[in-house]
Amino acid sequence: MKKSNKLYAYLMSSPAMLVLTVLSIFPLLFVIYYSFTDYYYLSSGKPAFIALENYTDLFADQYFRQALWNTVKFTVLAVFFEVLVGLGMAVLINSVKHHQKLLRTVTLLPDLLPPVTVALMWQIMFSNNYGLFNNILGLFGLDPVNWLQDVGTAFYCILVIDIWQYAPFVFLLLYAALQSVPQDQYEAAAIDGANAWQRFTRITLPSISKNIIMVVLLRVIDTFRLFDKVNILTKGGPANSTATITQYIYQYVVKRNQIGYGSAATVIMTVIVLILACGYIRENFRKNSAQKG
Template sequence: MMKNRPEKLNTAQSSTNRFGLGMLSPTILILLVMTAYPLISTLIYSFTDYNYLKGADKASFIALANYAKLFNHTYFRQAVWNTVKFTILAVVLEMFFGLLVAVFIHSLKRGQKVMRTLLLLPYLLPAVTVALSWRMMLSSNYGIINQFLTGLGLPVFNWFMDTKTAFGMILLIDVWQNVPFVFLLLYASLQSVPEGQYEAARIDGAGTLQQFWFVTVPNIKNSLALCALLRTIDTFRLFEKVNVLTGGGPANTTSTITQYLYNYGIKSLDFGFGSAGAIVMTLLVLVLSSFYIKRAIQ
């Protein structure tokens, strides 16, 4: 009987493993079809002169010509710089204000449910709806913000067509919409911070800032890293707001990688060139994300 017991345990373990693999198989298959296949196809097309009008069967292998054309294009280099700069600024501002709001709401004795609901409204709106709403408010002709500035005797701007204000306005709109996302994740993380640690810190004479730095931050650092990673990936592919509000202008000051690929790849149906840009964009996202992933592993 004792000799048969290990064999039964091994059989049971094998059955469990097969069951788990069977349950995971649909998900793995979907990931392969929806992620791996498009990525491999994009990589292959990036080495060809594939144009949609000609068809994939007439595409020729041109090695690194698309990548050389990409990096030699001044607009692409500026689009990369705009995207990286926008991503860094947006993530830093969203993390700062999201954490600030989360700590403030968490400290309230009353009204937390109402405040949570109100704060989440901007994030629930589609990006196009947000862009159109802000375009109306910031209109140089009938926008309420310019009318308010005129009433105060202050100068008005053509916010989305001025090289001095266009980038900042899109950054402001993106931060306004996505701070609630950061707030929600960090607010949920704050619920798990042990109250006893705050009491011990207060007994030791720690002030509010010291409690925040030595108690709150260490307990939510993993959530901070995850939130920064998610926002970096999402912000890097910014498209809707730029496309609706500026189209990449004025003077290419708001052009992002996605907007550039849309203008020079999708609209011209040059999918080989667009695929090369998509691969470069993916690599840049991986580089930026690696900092957060490395921090999370540590």
């Protein structure tokens, strides 16, 4: 009976799996193949095989190295602060005895907004002439700041926006994890004289440590593909200070039609994301194995 049920499940899901496999494998092979060619979209000739020339040109390009460094730097800072802020909100709201539903709803609102809407909303607040932040500076007699066009502030403005939008996502997952922590552990620790910090470090963190790891892996994979906010707010500027790998690929594939060169950059990005995804898959596999055991 179990074998027949498994066979039936495989037969029913095979058409969808076949379509997903074809749609995934074909574009991947397409990109890998053209990454070794000088394929130019508007050229009528056949693409020539140039081996690793695209890859060597990429790492020789200072713009690409800057985009790669910006992406890594942004990912590390964004994930760190998103997890820190999300965990703080989860612990705080979980400790509140009244109006938890209202607080949860209000906290999750930024994550429910489309990234484009978020970028445009913050663009208005960062405006030089009528933006909220420059108006606040004006109240204290300070000069306005060109937030999104200054090398010293543009990167961190986008960082703040990303933290504001996705810290609620971290909050949601960690808040759900906190619901499974037995309350009698806190009560026993309180009876033994443990203060709030000791209960947090010795009960809360160990209990949700696996969930924190999973959240970190998910956010790293997603943050590494940052594009929409950068493209709307700064276009990678000023002086490439906010350029990311995805923005770099957009410049060379969509705007300049250099498919071969852009494909090489895409392969590099895909490899990095796959390495990060392997950590998530391995951790998820261990978790499922432990539950079955």
